[in-house]
Amino acid sequence: LMLGGATNMFTGCAAPPPPWLKEKYAIDIDAEVDQTMKELGIKPLPEDLRGDASTRVAEAAQSLGYDWQPQPKFMNPARAERFDCGAKCMLGCRCGAKWTACEYVDEAGAAGAKVVTRARVDRVLVEGNRCVGVAGRRFEARAGTVVLCAGGIGTPRILQASGFSEAGVGMTMDTTVMVYGFGEDTGIGKEPPMTWSWVNDADGYMLATLADPWLMYPIITMLKGPKYVMTWPRWRNLLGIMIKLKDDISGGVFPDGRISKPTTEHDKQGLTRAEQVCREILVAAGADPGTLYVSPQRGTHPSGTVRLGTMLNEDLRTETPGLYVCDASVFPEALCRPTVLTIIGLAKRLARHVVSEASS
Structure with missing residues (x-):
């Protein structure tokens, strides 16, 4: 766990919420999303920074009739003294071009908010059928309004420990695999990740240019089998496409610790x-057909564990007054696209609601 959460390790991708969030669930955050994109300067990387190999993959997709487009990013190359982005982005941004949620925390602290680190919340405090705070290891914090945002796994565990039995029943993961192949030319590993993408909402998946970092590649391939680890020396020639699936709600986060x-x-x-x-x-795009393989599955976006419409109303409030949730756990379905911009939009909408409630 770290301040800023998964934004420290994400690939800096931004995507507006899927149309069904407004159409099926009456959650309209278009204004909040537009505001955020302007505030943070979210846009695709300049053409010369999208990567030659990544662009070759995208152009191959376009030639086959798939509408791949440059991926909007939480990145500003001008912030970096030397822009140096590659697959290693998933291990943290070294050059400083990528935005993280730590910047929001800094702004909150400057505005007077108290930031408490190394504090583990175990449960929420409920008195007289109203949430009055949270309790954790060696501390207790009381407040008239509590917003849980411990993520798709952490939030349901806090709620389970607080007596909310429906928390963690079912989940989505945006189940992800990589399809890899090797060509003769330089691959995408040293290029910024996910500079091109395509969302196929009709069939429920997203595709984007992506490769595992050099240090992670042998670890991931070992799960596939020893012969795949032997491809590590050819990593520099690797072409990769990520599949992010709109997976069904199943399984869950269980009180005994299992996921x-x-x-x-x-x-x-x-x-x-x-x-x-x-x-x-x-x-x-130039990959040798004989080298193609699919990586083991991984869960990239644990979500849908405290779902809107099941445990939460349209204001993201639980059945207990004063207790709200705002993170990926609230998604009623798998998002099938980068989640951060949608979460920020939901957070801004919730903040406006909480302020309105407090002043009424």
Whole structure:
């Protein structure tokens, strides 16, 4: 756990919320998202920084009829003394170009908020059917309004310890795999990650240019099998496409500490369709068909564990007055796209509601 959470390790990708959030659940955060994009200067990287190999993959996809576009980013190369972005972005930004939520924390502190680190919250405090604070290791904090934002795994665990039995029942993960192949030219590993992408909402998946960092690649491939680890010396020639699947709600975060996210038959069918598209694109981009393989599955966005419409009303409030949730756990379905911009939009909307409630 660290200040700023997953934004320290994300690839700096920004995506507006899916249309169904407004159409099915009446959650309209378009204004908040637009405001955030202007405030943080969210936009695609300049053309000359999107990577030659990544652009080659995107152009191959476009030639096959897939509408790949430059991916908007929480990045400003001008902030870096020397812009030096690659797959290593997932291990933390060394050059300083990437925005993280730590900047919001700094702003809150400057405005008078008290930031308490090394404080573990175990449960919420409820008195007289109203939330009055939180309790944790060696501390207790009382407040008229509590907003839990411990993430898709941490938030349901706090609620479970506080008597909310529905928390953690079912989850989504935006189940992710990489489809890899090797060509003769330099690959995408030393290029900024996810500079190009395409969301296929009709079939429920997102594709983007991405490769595991050099140090992580052998660890991930070992899970696939020893022969795949032997491809590590060819990492510099690696072409990769990430599949992010809109997976079904299943499994959950359980009070005994277990986390389970079974892959449903529907999920498997979606992955198979997406993998075939990726293979087609990679070959068109210059990958040797005989080198193509699919990485082991991973869960990149644990979410949907305290769902809007199930445990939360449209204001993200629980059944207990004064207790709100605002993180990826509130998603009613898998987002199937980068989550951070949607969470910021929800947070701004919630902040406005809380201020309105306090002043009424």
